[in-house]
Amino acid sequence: MTRAPLILKVAVPSPLYRDFDYLPPPDTDAAKLVPGVRLKVPFGRQELMGVLLETADKSELPRAKLKAARRLLDDSPLIPADMLALARWAADYYRHPIGEVVQTLLPVALRQGKAAALAVTPLWRLNALGREADATVLGRAPRQRALHALLLRHAAGLEPAAIAEELPEPAAALRALQKRGWLEDAVQVDGPAHMEIPLPAMAAKTALNPAQQTAAAEIIGALAGYKAFLLDGVTGSGKTEVYLEAIAAAVASGRQALVLLPEINLTPQTLARFRARFGSVAAFHSGLSDGERLATWLAARDGTAPVIVGTRSAAWLPLKAPGLIVVDEEHDASFKQHEGFRYSARDLAVVRAQRAKVPVVLGSATPSLESLHNAAQDRYAHLRLPERAGTARHPSMKLLDIRSRRLVEGLSDLLLDAVKRHLTAGGQVLLFLNRRGYAPTLMCHDCGTPEACKRCDARMTLHGDRRLVCHHCGAERPVPKQCSHCGSQSFGAVGQGTERIEQALTELFPDAGVARVDRDSTRRKGSMEKLLGEVQSGERRLLVGTQMLAKGHDFPNVTLVGVLDADQGLFSSDFRASERMAQLIIQVAGRAGRADKPGEVLIQTHQPDHPLLNNLVREGYGSFAAAALAERRIAGLPPYAALALLRAEAPASAAPTAFLEAARELLAARRIQGVQLLGPAPAPMERRAGRYRAHLLLQAGQRAPLQNLLAAALPELDGLKQARKVRWSIDVDPVSLD
Numbered sequence: 001m002t003r004a005p006l007i008l009k010v011a012v013p014s015p016l017y018r019d020f021d022y023l024p025p026p027d028t029d030a031a032k033l034v035p036g037v038r039l040k041v042p043f044g045r046q047e048l049m050g051v052l053l054e055t056a057d058k059s060e061l062p063r064a065k066l067k068a069a070r071r072l073l074d075d076s077p078l079i080p081a082d083m084l085a086l087a088r089w090a091a092d093y094y095r096h097p098i099g100e101v102v103q104t105l106l107p108v109a110l111r112q113g114k115a116a117a118l119a120v121t122p123l124w125r126l127n128a129l130g131r132e133a134d135a136t137v138l139g140r141a142p143r144q145r146a147l148h149a150l151l152l153r154h155a156a157g158l159e160p161a162a163i164a165e166e167l168p169e170p171a172a173a174l175r176a177l178q179k180r181g182w183l184e185d186a187v188q189v190d191g192p193a194h195m196e197i198p199l200p201a202m203a204a205k206t207a208l209n210p211a212q213q214t215a216a217a218e219i220i221g222a223l224a225g226y227k228a229f230l231l232d233g234v235t236g237s238g239k240t241e242v243y244l245e246a247i248a249a250a251v252a253s254g255r256q257a258l259v260l261l262p263e264i265n266l267t268p269q270t271l272a273r274f275r276a277r278f279g280s281v282a283a284f285h286s287g288l289s290d291g292e293r294l295a296t297w298l299a300a301r302d303g304t305a306p307v308i309v310g311t312r313s314a315a316w317l318p319l320k321a322p323g324l325i326v327v328d329e330e331h332d333a334s335f336k337q338h339e340g341f342r343y344s345a346r347d348l349a350v351v352r353a354q355r356a357k358v359p360v361v362l363g364s365a366t367p368s369l370e371s372l373h374n375a376a377q378d379r380y381a382h383l384r385l386p387e388r389a390g391t392a393r394h395p396s397m398k399l400l401d402i403r404s405r406r407l408v409e410g411l412s413d414l415l416l417d418a419v420k421r422h423l424t425a426g427g428q429v430l431l432f433l434n435r436r437g438y439a440p441t442l443m444c445h446d447c448g449t450p451e452a453c454k455r456c457d458a459r460m461t462l463h464g465d466r467r468l469v470c471h472h473c474g475a476e477r478p479v480p481k482q483c484s485h486c487g488s489q490s491f492g493a494v495g496q497g498t499e500r501i502e503q504a505l506t507e508l509f510p511d512a513g514v515a516r517v518d519r520d521s522t523r524r525k526g527s528m529e530k531l532l533g534e535v536q537s538g539e540r541r542l543l544v545g546t547q548m549l550a551k552g553h554d555f556p557n558v559t560l561v562g563v564l565d566a567d568q569g570l571f572s573s574d575f576r577a578s579e580r581m582a583q584l585i586i587q588v589a590g591r592a593g594r595a596d597k598p599g600e601v602l603i604q605t606h607q608p609d610h611p612l613l614n615n616l617v618r619e620g621y622g623s624f625a626a627a628a629l630a631e632r633r634i635a636g637l638p639p640y641a642a643l644a645l646l647r648a649e650a651p652a653s654a655a656p657t658a659f660l661e662a663a664r665e666l667l668a669a670r671r672i673q674g675v676q677l678l679g680p681a682p683a684p685m686e687r688r689a690g691r692y693r694a695h696l697l698l699q700a701g702q703r704a705p706l707q708n709l710l711a712a713a714l715p716e717l718d719g720l721k722q723a724r725k726v727r728w729s730i731d732v733d734p735v736s737l738d
Helices: 081-093 098-104 128-132 142-153 160-166 171-179 210-220 239-252 268-278 290-302 312-316 345-356 369-376 413-424 498-508 527-537 577-589 611-619 621-635 654-669 703-717 721-725
Strands: 007-011 020-022 038-043 046-056 120-126 183-189 227-233 256-260 282-284 307-310 322-328 359-364 381-385 396-401 428-432 441-444 461-463 467-469 476-478 491-494 514-517 542-545 558-563 600-605 642-650 675-688 691-700 727-732
Touching: 007 038, 007 098, 020 038, 046 081, 046 098, 081 098, 081 345, 120 142, 120 160, 128 142, 142 160, 142 171, 171 183, 210 227, 210 239, 210 381, 227 239, 227 345, 227 369, 239 256, 239 268, 239 322, 239 359, 256 312, 256 345, 268 307, 282 290, 290 307, 307 312, 312 345, 322 345, 345 359, 369 621, 396 611, 413 428, 413 558, 413 600, 428 577, 441 461, 498 514, 498 542, 514 527, 558 577, 577 611, 577 621, 600 611, 611 621, 642 654, 642 675, 642 703, 654 675, 654 691, 654 703, 654 721, 675 703, 691 703, 703 727
Parallel strands: 227 359, 227 381, 256 307, 256 322, 282 307, 322 359, 396 600, 428 542, 428 558, 514 542, 558 600
Antiparallel strands: 007 020, 007 046, 038 046, 120 183, 441 491, 461 467, 467 476, 642 691, 642 727, 675 691
16 A cells, blocks of 8 residues: 655744645655755745644645645754754744744744855955065056055955955956956855954953852752753852853863853953853854854854854754853843744743753843742742952942932032042043933924924934934934924923933043943944943043943943933833833942942932832842832732733724724633733834834733633634734733833
8 A cells, every 4th residue: 555645744934823734845755854854835926945843644634735845955954853842832832933933943044045054255365476566566556555455454365245345346456456466266164153352361260259169069060950040149240250160061071052142242351251261152143144143053053163152042053962051141131032033032041951951040140030039939049149259349339319409411510529539530430321312302492392203102312413313213314494393493402312421521521531332332343342442441431321331341440330310210101110220220330349449339310219229229139129029929910920912003093902902802702710801002102113003911820821821812813804904913921011
């Protein structure tokens, strides 16, 4: 009896919550059709790249209606079985289409169906004759001379795109040097990207203090199996040295270590320590080329990269021999994907470690309330580093009551006196304001109308180059000549942003050297490293910036930190706002007094009697967290509850609410006990980028009933007639209710 052909169950990138059945490609060896290989498959009028999840003998559809896959792209499984299983878990937990989840496992080059091999890049470089040639013979050919000088500086060669970035329209100059016989073709085989950050030399290994030794020993002692650790260390306590010690032990045993950081470009000193300790450290983040990301992916999968450091997406890297996973700054919201597949890389790292039977370390000076709760429930082992490493001492913290005081561009006389005192004593000063731009509002002086974004329910931010920018949708326009409401030509900038503070500090302290660190000032490649180098050298002694300054930087000469506006998170509609505010204050305060010089932290506020601020300043983050957890327990909020947020948006204002009302009826009909449905209601910012948004919040005391309800109801939501007029999504464990 002839056996019927296999049925291939393929994950195809589509918004549908299912896999798809296909017949094998013609003339394909069935032995090669194993889970993890890629296939080109017909999908509607398109041809898409899918991943084989499993094979079966039967399909719910008649065999005659099944299409055959077009061709097999891999001779052996590209995605390991453990990663496919993790993708299935994540698709179920986060309630996201399996086809889109599986795509997340692959770098762009592999999603496009390209071969799983290192990319080869063509290069131009000088040959021996060109390197020895006298450039003066080029006479009046400035482009040829510039090209010759450029290639002399890059002896290994440059790819055409890199040459074009330095020299516009280089084709004629390349032809001319080639005609002279000075050039040769070359190729570069892309390897994993490595950390190349120029910083002052540092010791390859630092002696650990007793608390660090205890923490490292606990982690190393658990390398034989799964255990989750919360490394709770004050800023400057040397968490990185503990990571390094544990990673060294994992690598020495022949296994790999994966380190996740919230933002790769904001932690150069951390990366430099890794490079000093381990030499070659592979990188994986969005700032790399497709070829570099593919090379790191292959090196991680094949086991040739023992240490990989990356951002959120690196949580999906395959590892041949996993030994340890580290999540630094585990509290950071950057670990949560906010669009599309809304997963948490931190939580995924814990699940992955558990499945791989390896330890996972979550480190922070300001742990999330969820992690502190897990430690209290003994799900995580709580390791503490209560003191700063070396001779550094904790900075003193003080609230500055600025009510009724005269402010100079948001700076009180009390803070300015302290800035002058510290600069005179030879220290550096860091001022923190989490608002970029020149001013948050441009207002008509005659009628009081602010300049608003035409696509969002938000005011435009004024930038110093006379641009108005919406920081929500990215819309830009020049400052208007007259008010659109009353016709007046009198405008005033209201409030302060980092650009305005920078301008004021430059005028007040002209000899200090002011450095502004925010997304605008560090947009160009290398600009962050240049700014940090000038700070380290003492050329810039007065820093002002956003939360970019709060993450991972070590400024040994900073003796004063000033928080210009501590009140932003006190009155937000988001229940997590106070937690984020406390974390930011403690993190930025930790930049002060990290060497042998005492540090001082001054926090400007109009609410000096607020219990949250007083608790934070007097008792520290631990006491604040305990009080916040008690409030969450009473209110039935995470971590004492599970949340999911159903979002809908559309160009018409009524459509999102209509869809969510129908969705609420569908969900309520399931009658799953223990799940509350709150809403629908407009989003805190109802209109963004020209689309109206609304939310329906699902809240439950336990995860199981919430997940059961989502599993039963979500596949039916697309069938609602109101769904045709909206874009909708589900966010399990949302970190923001925006």
